[in-house]
Amino acid sequence: MAAEKQVQADGLLGWVDRRFPLISLYKTHLSEYYAPKNFNFWYFFGSLAMVVLGIQIITGIFLVMHYKPDASLNAAGIPVAFASVEYIMREVPFGWLIRYMHSTGASAFFVVVFLHMFRGLMYGSYREPRELIWIFGCMIFLCLMAEAFFGYLLPWGQMSYWGAQVIVNLFAAVPLIGPDLAIWIRGDFVVGDATLNRFFAFHVIAIPLVLVGLVAAHIIALHEVGSNNPDGVEIKAKKDANGIPLDGIPFHPYYTVHDIMGFAGFAILFAAVVFFAPEFGGYFLEYNNFIPADPLVTPPHIAPVWYFTPFYSMLRAVTDVFTWTFVAAALLGAYGFYRFKPFGQMGAYAGMAAMLVLAVLFRLLDAKFWGVAVMGGAVIILFFLPWLDKSPVKSIRYRPSWQKWLYGIFVVNFFVLGYLGVLPPTPVGQIVSQLGTIYYFGFFMLMPLWTPLGEFKPVPDRVIFQAH
Amino acid sequence: MNATKNIRTLIASAAMVLGLGAAPALQAAGPAVALDRFPEGKLTDVAALQGGAKIYMNYCLGCHGISQVRYNKLRDIGLTEEQIKSNLILTQAKFGDPILSTIPLKDSKEWFGKTPPDLSLTARSRSSGAGTGADWIYTYLRGYYLDPSRPTGWNNTVYPAVGMPHVLWELQGQNRAEFKKVSSHGQGSEVFSRFVNEKPGSLNPAEYDNLVADLTAFLAWVADPVAQTRKQVGVWVLIFLALFMVFAWRLNASFWRDVK
Numbered sequence: 037m038a039a040e041k042q043v044q045a046d047g048l049l050g051w052v053d054r055r056f057p058l059i060s061l062y063k064t065h066l067s068e069y070y071a072p073k074n075f076n077f078w079y080f081f082g083s084l085a086m087v088v089l090g091i092q093i094i095t096g097i098f099l100v101m102h103y104k105p106d107a108s109l110n111a112a113g114i115p116v117a118f119a120s121v122e123y124i125m126r127e128v129p130f131g132w133l134i135r136y137m138h139s140t141g142a143s144a145f146f147v148v149v150f151l152h153m154f155r156g157l158m159y160g161s162y163r164e165p166r167e168l169i170w171i172f173g174c175m176i177f178l179c180l181m182a183e184a185f186f187g188y189l190l191p192w193g194q195m196s197y198w199g200a201q202v203i204v205n206l207f208a209a210v211p212l213i214g215p216d217l218a219i220w221i222r223g224d225f226v227v228g229d230a231t232l233n234r235f236f237a238f239h240v241i242a243i244p245l246v247l248v249g250l251v252a253a254h255i256i257a258l259h260e261v262g263s264n265n266p267d268g269v270e271i272k273a274k275k276d277a278n279g280i281p282l283d284g285i286p287f288h289p290y291y292t293v294h295d296i297m298g299f300a301g302f303a304i305l306f307a308a309v310v311f312f313a314p315e316f317g318g319y320f321l322e323y324n325n326f327i328p329a330d331p332l333v334t335p336p337h338i339a340p341v342w343y344f345t346p347f348y349s350m351l352r353a354v355t356d357v358f359t360w361t362f363v364a365a366a367l368l369g370a371y372g373f374y375r376f377k378p379f380g381q382m383g384a385y386a387g388m389a390a391m392l393v394l395a396v397l398f399r400l401l402d403a404k405f406w407g408v409a410v411m412g413g414a415v416i417i418l419f420f421l422p423w424l425d426k427s428p429v430k431s432i433r434y435r436p437s438w439q440k441w442l443y444g445i446f447v448v449n450f451f452v453l454g455y456l457g458v459l460p461p462t463p464v465g466q467i468v469s470q471l472g473t474i475y476y477f478g479f480f481m482l483m484p485l486w487t488p489l490g491e492f493k494p495v496p497d498r499v500i501f502q503a504h
Numbered sequence: 505m506n507a508t509k510n511i512r513t514l515i516a517s518a519a520m521v522l523g524l525g526a527a528p529a530l531q532a533a534g535p536a537v538a539l540d541r542f543p544e545g546k547l548t549d550v551a552a553l554q555g556g557a558k559i560y561m562n563y564c565l566g567c568h569g570i571s572q573v574r575y576n577k578l579r580d581i582g583l584t585e586e587q588i589k590s591n592l593i594l595t596q597a598k599f600g601d602p603i604l605s606t607i608p609l610k611d612s613k614e615w616f617g618k619t620p621p622d623l624s625l626t627a628r629s630r631s632s633g634a635g636t637g638a639d640w641i642y643t644y645l646r647g648y649y650l651d652p653s654r655p656t657g658w659n660n661t662v663y664p665a666v667g668m669p670h671v672l673w674e675l676q677g678q679n680r681a682e683f684k685k686v687s688s689h690g691q692g693s694e695v696f697s698r699f700v701n702e703k704p705g706s707l708n709p710a711e712y713d714n715l716v717a718d719l720t721a722f723l724a725w726v727a728d729p730v731a732q733t734r735k736q737v738g739v740w741v742l743i744f745l746a747l748f749m750v751f752a753w754r755l756n757a758s759f760w761r762d763v764k
Contacts (some may be wrong), residue, residue: 073763112571112602120570122624125730133737135733289759297756300749307745318631326629326727327690328622460625471713503764 055157063261070284072265072290074330074499078159078249079263080298081152083291087299088145094137096240104127105236105331112454117192117232118328120366126159134312143320149180157421158443160430161264167422172254174418179247181344181415185465186239188341189232195327196337198338200235201227206351209405246366267499268430274498281296283499315450319458345457347411350476352461352470354407359398361474366395367479378484410473417480426482429495436490442479449475522712537661537696539635542642546721548732553581556722559715561592564623567612569605570726576600580729581722618667627720627727637723638724645716649681649699661696669696675710677705 043053053059063069066143102124106116124131147220153173158163162170189200208218224229262272262281272279279483285291315321319342340348372378373387398406431437432443457466545550557578560570576599580590589599597607605620613619630637645663648670651659656669661681670676674723680702683694707715725731 053762064614110571112569112572112604112622114622114624120571126572126577132734136734285763290763293759297749299753300745300752304742304745304749307741311734311741314734315628317631323629323631323637326625366699445633461703 038295051485054430059256065255066288066292069259069287070271070281071263071287072269072271072283072499073264073285073290074267074283074501075201075263075291075294078151078266078304079157080156080295082149083295083297084148084302085145085152086251088141088148088422089247090466091137091141092145093244094279095134095245097136098131099138100240103190103233107195107232115192115328117233121191124344131451133310136310138317139321140306140314142187143316143341143343144179144302144309146184148302149177150343153177153418154447156264157433158270159264159266159427160427160432161427162422163430164422166258166264169254169257171419172250172257173474176250176254177244178415178416179250182237183243183247184341184343186235189227189235190239191325192232192329192331193322194327194329194335195322195338197227197329198335199340200231202338203340204231206404206408206411207296207439209402209408211405214405229329260282264430265499266431267433267496269316269497269499271497271499275291283501296389323393340459342454342458345455346453347414347457349457350414350455350473351407351411352457353473354403354410354464355470356403358470361379361404361470362398363395365477366391370395373388409478414476417477421480421483424480425487426484427487427492428430429492431495434493434495436492438490439486442448442486445475446479519588521714526693536664537647539641539643540646542636542638542720542724543717544638547638547715547724549721550582552718553725554583554723556718556720557581557583557592559719560722561594564719565594565603566606566615567620568670569603569622571602571622572725573726573729574600575603577729579691581725601617616667617703618755622721624724625708625727627724637727641723642716642720645719646676646713648673648676649679650702672712672716673705673708675705675715677701678703695733739752 043050043059045053045059049058104116104119104120106120108116111118111120119375121135124135126132130132156170156173180470184199185203190194204221207221210215210217212336219225220226221231223234262270262284265271269283271283274282276282309316309320312472315323322339322341338343370388370391373384377384381389429433432440450474453469453476456469456472459465529734538731539609575593575597576585578592579585585599589707595597595604597604605616605622611618619659627637627641630640632640635643640662644660647661647663648658649661650657653659655669658666658668658670659671659681660666679699681699684697685692686695687693693705701709705712
């Protein structure tokens with residue numbers, strides 16, 4: 037039998053704590069979780085992502101109370117699903133607020149998550165011992181994309197419908213099983229009622245469940261190893277007599293009050309959009325989506341919502357001619373295995389063989405398939421970041437200046453790809469997005485080569501902090 | 505609506521800074537002619553909204569439903585139940601019923617080949633980089649001209665080869681359109697230049713514009729009846745959040761004073 041638990045509290049708290057590790061959880065995750073004291077602006081976005089997740093779940097519950105995933109037409113000839121969203125907007129008391137919070141929340145989620153991920157990229161927060169935090173984070177990002185995609189079908193407008201049609205059809209590009217796979221996903225030969233109902237199930241049950249689990253894993257892993265900081269210095273390396281990091285401060289109250297301030301700033305921007313520009317110029321709510329889904333009328337231009345457009349651009353960049361770039365990259369990769377032998381002699385042979393097979397496949401299979409692979413690969417490659425970055429320092433602060441330019445170009449490139457993804461395809465846009473795709477992948481895949489190069493600045497022993 | 509436009513301009517100019525001159529997609533989807541600006545003051549003008557409702561029931565509802573709105577909702581634009589029942593319900597509909605087109609969907613499909621669309625959200629769905637949905641409707645309803653090559657005898661500058669004839673022609677009269685030839689990059693094309701009145705209607709041009717503006721205001725209200733409430737609530741929410749921000753900032757500062 038386990039030893040009697042030491043409980044300091046009495047009364048109700050003591051009663052609970054003898055049965056549930058309430059006080060120790062509180063200490064581990066809040067009052068005695070020591071976070072570096074030099075967090076800056078970029079460290080707001082983790083807690084804000086949790087806030088937006090909360091907004092989405094709570095508003096989502098109320099939306100589900102009134103929304104009907106039904107593609108059949110009502111007496112006025114309007115699809116029931118579409119009409120039920122308008123019903124929420126017009127007849128449910130404050131339904132418009134709930135719905136706009138949810139639709140704005142979707143975009144806000146991507147804003148804060150993109151910024152959160154970029155923070156990790158800048159300060160090397162994915163480096164040892166935080167690889168798992170990063171991997172959980174990448175899985176959260178994948179879930180988020182799936183969640184947004186499934187959710188976007190539900191209003192059953194023209195963009196919902198045709199966006200889903202385009203994306204599901206991409207799966208038809210998979211060799212051999214593609215067409216059957218696409219039918220299996222849709223549950224029909226075209227996007228229809230079956231698709232709407234299963235997407236609804238994924239959107240409200242399956243994905244959120246996984247998402248919440250991953251967020252928990254993300255935070256547990258974070259609290260196990262401790263937060264990184266803008267200097268990339270391990271605060272646990274310097275502790276006081278009580279074993280508390282010298283540069284650490286208890287998360288509660290210091291970062292709780294800090295994050296409340298961050299929340300206030302976020303809430304102002306969020307409310308400004310919700311109340312004064314919920315369509316956000318057609319970027320958060322596409323204008324075409326105010327037309328009910330019509331399987332017989334294809335819109336002249338189908339654009340995904342803004343957060344998918346960088347990836348959509350990369351998908352569109354992959355033309356038949358462009359796959360020669362992949363062939364060249366594969367041949368370079370084969371040469372790399374031959375020259376550097378990163379995994380030994382046998383590894384070099386295996387790597388060269390794999391690269392040559394890939395080079396052939398790049399030309400053998402349809403470019404459309406490789407477009408899909410590139411779009412997926414643009415997210416998958418993030419998983420490997422902890423092992424691609426070979427820099428002797430974590431934080432961008434101590435990296436060579438020219439490397440900061442590479443990060444800067446990476447950001448601009450991401451914006452350009454996003455912008456091009458909104459536009460109908462043009463010849464110039466295609467070339468720019470192809471160059472952008474090369475830069476995006478080159479940035480990550482060549483990391484083992486460029487990150488160790490150059491003149492690094494000395495990393496301080498302690499974090500840099502100016503008292504407020 | 506202005507806020508929306510500003511954001512669009514902001515995003516477009518940010519894109520320009522990045523060296524991308526092309527027009528955003530939202531613009532590319534716009535109409536061929538420049539849109540006239542709908543007088544937005546009408547959105548809060550109750551008389552205009554009520555006038556628009558009257559025109560809608562008399563001229564539009566025969567074919568186009570606004571099924572997302574119920575008759576009793578018209579109380580929100582200052583009408584009483586009595587006024588609505590005796591003046592605006594021209595069908596068998598009850599007070600709480602949705603405003604459906606008079607013609608059954610099946611018949612209109614059979615007679616016109618296509619059911620005339622429900623106009624509940626047209627003032628939102630017709631938005632583009634070229635202007636708001638209200639701008640589009642306002643220009644469209646003033647853009648009809650005689651065109652013998654069309655089955656109905658009517659064409660439209662905003663919506664070329666439009667299926668609907670000019671329903672308001674008795675009010676506006678009959679216009680002819682003049683086009684001028686322009687050539688760019690060695691390609692000649694015809695661009696709308698101006699309307700010439702062939703036969704005046706019962707209203708003069710200024711009166712007609714005003715009537716169309718009323719109708720547009722009504723359709724804008726139909727598309728987003730909560731817009732004014734939303735902005736009013738929004739002001740209070742922002743004031744509250746600004747105060748909250750001040751408290752959060754001071755709270756943070758008082759704790760962080762200890763951190764050296």
